Amino acid sequence: MNPQAFTLNDDFDDPLIMAEGDEDAQEEELWFLPGPLEEEPDDLPPGPRAEPSETSVIGDWAKAEGLHAAHLARVAGRLGALDDRLLRGPEGWRHRLALIEAAELSWFAGDRVSADRLALWISMRLSGAQDDSNALARVGWAVRRLTGGPGPKVDLAAFLDRRDPENIEDNAERFEDRAGGWLDVMAAAADLHPITRACMGFHLWSLAGLGQHGDRIEAAVTASRIAASDGNGVIFAPLAMGGAGGLRASGAPPERLAHWLEGMNSAIITAMRHLDDTETWNARTEEALSRLSGRTPTALRSVLTEWPLVSAPMAEVLTGASRAAVQRNLTYMEKRGLIKEVTQQGRFRMWRIKD
Numbered sequence: 600m601n602p603q604a605f606t607l608n609d610d611f612d613d614p615l616i617m618a619e620g621d622e623d624a625q626e627e628e629l630w631f632l633p634g635p636l637e638e639e640p641d642d643l644p645p646g647p648r649a650e651p652s653e654t655s656v657i658g659d660w661a662k663a664e665g666l667h668a669a670h671l672a673r674v675a676g677r678l679g680a681l682d683d684r685l686l687r688g689p690e691g692w693r694h695r696l697a698l699i700e701a702a703e704l705s706w707f708a709g710d711r712v713s714a715d716r717l718a719l720w721i722s723m724r725l726s727g728a729q730d731d732s733n734a735l736a737r738v739g740w741a742v743r744r745l746t747g748g749p750g751p752k753v754d755l756a757a758f759l760d761r762r763d764p765e766n767i768e769d770n771a772e773r774f775e776d777r778a779g780g781w782l783d784v785m786a787a788a789a790d791l792h793p794i795t796r797a798c799m800g801f802h803l804w805s806l807a808g809l810g811q812h813g814d815r816i817e818a819a820v821t822a823s824r825i826a827a828s829d830g831n832g833v834i835f836a837p838l839a840m841g842g843a844g845g846l847r848a849s850g851a852p853p854e855r856l857a858h859w860l861e862g863m864n865s866a867i868i869t870a871m872r873h874l875d876d877t878e879t880w881n882a883r884t885e886e887a888l889s890r891l892s893g894r895t896p897t898a899l900r901s902v903l904t905e906w907p908l909v910s911a912p913m914a915e916v917l918t919g920a921s922r923a924a925v926q927r928n929l930t931y932m933e934k935r936g937l938i939k940e941v942t943q944q945g946r947f948r949m950w951r952i953k954d
Contacts, residue, residue: 686832691905797826841865
C-alpha cells in the first residue's frame with residue numbers, strides 16, 4: 600500500500616478548521632436563541648410570605664419555655680402563693696384586685712378610665728359628660744371577666760360578648776371562624792405551661808384577626824384568665840398593676856416570654872402588697888370600730904376592703920344604710936386616721952383606706 604495515500608493534501612477540509620471558520624455564520628443562523636444574560640433591575644414588589652405553620656409556632660414557644668424554665672418556675676410559684684392567699688381570704692379581695700387591674704388595663708389600652716370613675720360606673724352606673732361610654736363599657740366588661748364567670752377556653756365569642764351579625768358579606772371572614780382558629784392553636788399548645796400559653800395567645804391575638812378597637816383589653820383579660828386557669832383561689836393572673844411591661848414586649852418568642860415573666864412577677868408582687876395593706880388595715884379598723892354599735896360600721900368596713908375608692912352615695916347603696924349613718928361613720932373613721940379623703944373637693948368626695 601502506498602503510504603502517500605494517507606497523506607492529507609491542501610484541498611482536504613478539516614472539520615475543526617471548518618467549525619472555527621464558520622462560527623460567525625452559525626451564530627447568525629441561530630437567531631432564535633436568546634442573547635447574553637443581562638441583569639435586570641429588581642423593582643418588583645416582594646411576594647407574599649408563607650405563614651408559619653401551627654407546629655412551628657408552638658415549637659418556637661416550646662423552645663422559649665425551655666430557655667426560661669427557671670424564671671417560669673419562680674413566677675408560677677408566686678402565682679401559686681397568690682392563689683392560696685385569695686383562697687383563704689375574703690371574697691372582697693378578688694373584687695378589689697379586679698378593679699385595680701381593670702383600671703390599669705384601661706390606661707394601658709389608652710382609655711384612661713380613672714379609679715374613681717370606674718368605681719362609680721361599676722357600683723351605680725354613674726358617668727359624667729366627659730366620660731367615654733365605650734371606654735366605660737370596655738373596662739366594665741374587664742371587671743366582670745376578672746371577677747368570675749366561665750373562661751375563654753370553650754366559647755370565646757360568649758366570653759368576649761362578640762357575635763357575628765345575622766347578615767354578613769360573602770367575602771367577609773366570620774368572627775366565629777377567626778376565634779375557632781385561635782382556639783385550635785391554643786388547644787394544640789396544651790403541653791405548654793398556662794403562663795407560656797397565655798403569652799403566646801396574647802401575641803397571636805392580632806395575627807388571628809381578633810383585633811378591633813379595645814382588643815388590647817380583650818387580649819390581656821383573656822390571657823390573664825388563661826395564665827390562672829389552674830388556680831382555685833385566683834381567677835386571673837395580674838398583668839398590668841405592676842406597670843404592664845409584659846404586655847408591651849416585642850421580638851421573638853424568647854424575648855417576649857422573658858418580658859412577660861418579668862411583668863407578671865412585678866404585677867403579682869404588687870397584688871400581694873395590696874392584700875398585705877388591706878389585711879393590716881382591716882384588723883386595725885375592726886379593733887377601732889369595736890366600740891360602735893349597729894351594723895353600719897361593719898358593713899362599711901367590708902365595702903372599703905372590697906373597693907379601692909368609696910363615695911358616700913356608693914356606700915349608701917352597697918351597705919343599705921341611710922346617708923346620715925354612712926356619713927357619720929365615714930367622718931368617725933376619717934378622724935381616727937383609718938381612711939383618707941382623696942378628691943379634696945366639697946362635692947363627689949371619695950375615700951380610701953389609709954395605710
